[in-house]
Amino acid sequence: MRHAEFRHHRLVQVYDAECKWGPDDDFFQAMVDETPAARVLDLGCGTGRLTVALAAAGHTVTGVDPAGASLAAARAKPGGERVTWIEGTSALLPDRAFDVAVLTSHVAQFFVDDAEWARTLADLARALVPGGRLVFDARDPADRRWERWNPVDSRRLVTLPDGGEVRAWTRTTGVRDGVVDFTHHYHFDDGEELLSSATLRFRTEAELRASLTRAGFLVNRVYGGWQREPVGRGDGEFVVLAHTGPVAPIF
Template sequence: MNAEPCGDELESVPQAEFNDPRLVPLYDLQNRWGADDDFFLALSHEKPASRMADVGCGTGRLTLALAQAGHHVTGLDPARASLNLAQQKPDADQVIWLCGTVETLPTSAFDLILMTSHVAQYFLSDAEWAQTLGHLRRALVTGGRLAFDSRDPAARAWEGWDSGGEREIWTLPDGQQAETWATLDTVSAGMVTFTGYTHFLTTGETLRDSDTLRFRTEEELRSSLQEAQFEVEQLYGGWQRQAIGAGNGELIVVARAR
């Protein structure tokens, strides 16, 4: 199905890696199927033929796998360029694609909502996060589940994000080559700002993309979920369901709508 038009919503998600058609194919190269996808796909199998929403679905890597597994899937993302690429992939017609934010989701429509690839960390303020959780609860049936990942601030993952000037070279699907590198800019009060750079070797153009992520603690996640009428069922520290602090530096939440 065709994605709904975004209008001016594109400006509300400034991340160029999701919105710039030149960078979206690069995102796919840099973010291949991994242990996180295995985890969320296995979780989806616990109830066959579920009604699911993949919030922040991006270019549809996991979304399409969910549909291929027999689920009834809606892929939601505010980035038009990412959705355009997702819709060009095999079996894309099995998914309902929506261009928008969580307010777009219908009420009491889903058994399971996934929010993967650390999308939760893009909601920076407590008010924005609370509003997001409220809409996710509204979109779930009572007893439905929400699952998402957020990096554990105790693991200090950002310390490895500055490339120190070293660059990686990528060959894009159109044959063009690009080199990428990143800088860590600021770390303050649970907020981490970093900048990614992409230099296209053919044109000589360099794109700069600065992002800020919120690192919430386990206690902050639990409290916010409780206030939004969720009950935390599981909270893991890694993709093999390890305890917090003993896994991959993750906080992986599975919560049920009360």
């Protein structure tokens, strides 16, 4: 199943158990907190780990995601009632409604087609107030992360809240012109095996900067990791900070 880790109720539980709070969440939280009591958009919010935390910190938060099963898990989290949840895409966003928008967990890479990515950026520019901030992450293609997506290097054991265990690994199935296909494999201890396939786009820093400029954003910084390292000397990431004109925010 395509994107089953976000759409299949059993795999959503695995995703939640596997993807705990980390340095990336600390970074995004700190970025948002620079605007007190901000109106925040979490686009591609998934199961709402960061979304709920931002609301608990006193922000007015909207979480948007096309996967109903992920949103159901998000709504059920303690504090989920503080968030406005929308099942859908950026096309549903209201105009000039947000001070800060975040796309986390490499959501930006799921927009494989350039035209789709351009539409999403245009929607974000429309939804942010003048001077509104956009923060997102994407993997640096120079890090060649997909080469570690194989049954040996990616093998892990996920423990579920009920004590059940899931053996999981990831296999890259195709690489072409910055586009990577892969499949997650999940073996449950009751014998069920589930697969989740997806495709990601690995854009270069120059490609990301150009796409943001075309959408009307001004790029403030591109870091290479969660401790604000230079590109190429961090975590194999692009951590992108941009804003809509004309007001220049502080990063």
